[in-house]
Amino acid sequence: MRYDVIVVGGGPAGAVAARDCARAGLETIILEKEYHPRPKTCAGGITAAAISLLDTAIPPEIVEARCSSFRGFYGDRVVESDQEQDFMVLVSREIFDLWLVSLAQSAGAELKQGECVTAVTAGEREVTVSTTKGDYTGLMVIGADGVNSMVAKIVRKPFNKKDLAFCVCADVLRGEEEGSWRESIEIYYGQLPMGYGWIFPKKGCLSVGMGAWLSNVSGIKEALSNFLRERGMSGEQRLKGGFIPLGGMARPAVSDRVILAGDAAGYADPFTGEGIRYAIASGRLAAATAASLIARGVPLTRLNLGVYERNCYQQFGSDLKASLFIARMFQHFPKALFGMYFSCREPFEQSLQILQGKTGYRQFYRWLLWHIPGMLRRCI
Ligand SMILES: Cc1cc2nc3c(=O)[nH]c(=O)nc-3n(C[C@H](O)[C@H](O)[C@H](O)COP(=O)(O)OP(=O)(O)OC[C@H]3O[C@@H](n4cnc5c(N)ncnc54)[C@H](O)[C@@H]3O)c2cc1C
DSSP: OEEEEEEEOOSHHHHHHHHHHHHTTOOEEEEESSOSSOOOOOOOEEEHHHHHHHSSOOOGGGEEEEEOEEEEEETTEEEEEEOSSOOEEEEOHHHHHHHHHHHHHHHTOEEEESOOEEEEEEOSSOEEEEESSOEEEEEEEEEOOOTTOSGGGGTSOOOOGGGEEEEEEEEEEOOGGGOSOOSEEEEEETSSTTEEEEEEEOSSEEEEEEEEEGGGOTTHHHHHHHHHHHTTOOSOOOOEEEEEEOOTTOSOOEETTEEEOGGGGTOSOTTTOOOHHHHHHHHHHHHHHHHHHHHHTOOOOHHHHHHHHHHHIIIIIHHHHHHHHHHHHHHHSHHHHHHHHTTOSHHHHHHHHHHTTSSOHHHHHHHHHHHHHHHHHHHO
């Protein structure tokens, strides 16, 4: 059988892309190397902005916690904020991704699991995807196979090390030692140069982790072990690690008959590491591009697929660029900027508005430039 669209990877980007392709009437298949529910190293924070992109409500039974309050720590300084609306829900990625894939199947997409894609060959009339179990042909491929994408090999160079962050995390059983834990997220800045630690509440456990740009992560596992121990969470934890691509939009995301989405394209927020929102956004744009070009019989060349890159840039790319710029400012002037952040509440309130999708990094960047002189004067 020849498919219209072959989606490689059944994470958020791939599942959402496949759902939308199938809804548009395209013959769609997802090739996933694992079996859902498969393990996924992630803190499981889905922001309100990400949820609003899904166009389907997350079933309450898979939501582990709803967070409307935030606590930020920097040395002995603390900032707290209670929002009127939830800005994040916490899920288990295993269950969340299983649900997303089931939506794609309900829409008519086929799912093949336990098949690792090993090669993609784009020809003049079709594309061939080889897996550990066989070959599939289609009109085009959506490569949504994560940060170590195989499909990306025919689109772009590997990610530069300076564009990657590394995170480690552990699920800590919730017990007596956490005492008066409430459903708020906690972020601990300054634990590593240009990185942060987090504690996110889940149903039976807390997701505790730490991440930073790759150039700053030496000793990250020891730092997290100490962080856990200091909070009476020392037990036997199994730390898991993973990369997040944070280089903004500077790489190609399409080639002939191929579109990359989500982490495979490098779409994650350089300031916070949030990736699920951009996986959903780019998965949907990839599907819309495929549906539109295939319906009109437009050749699926790199040039014509370029409309996808432009749409991504328009929807969130210039925001990621502004976020990268802000992240670099913090890299160069950490003390001054964290000092300012923790002396005035406004920057935190602005950041929480970004997670809710009420404002974006471009506006925040302009806001920062306008307010930095005054805030620095107040905190010196
Ligand atoms: C420790 C950590 C914590 C994080 N916490 C958060 C958070 O709280 N909130 C947030 O928004 N983001 C978070 N992220 C980032 C987030 O996990 C990613 O941005 C997101 O999963 C990207 O989705 P995706 O669909 O592009 O890729 P993935 O979720 O990685 O899915 C890719 C899929 O492709 C499959 N695959 C890979 N290779 C092949 C192959 N060759 N053949 C077939 N299938 C293949 C994989 O098995 C996987 O199912 C975190 C990342 C890390 C490392």
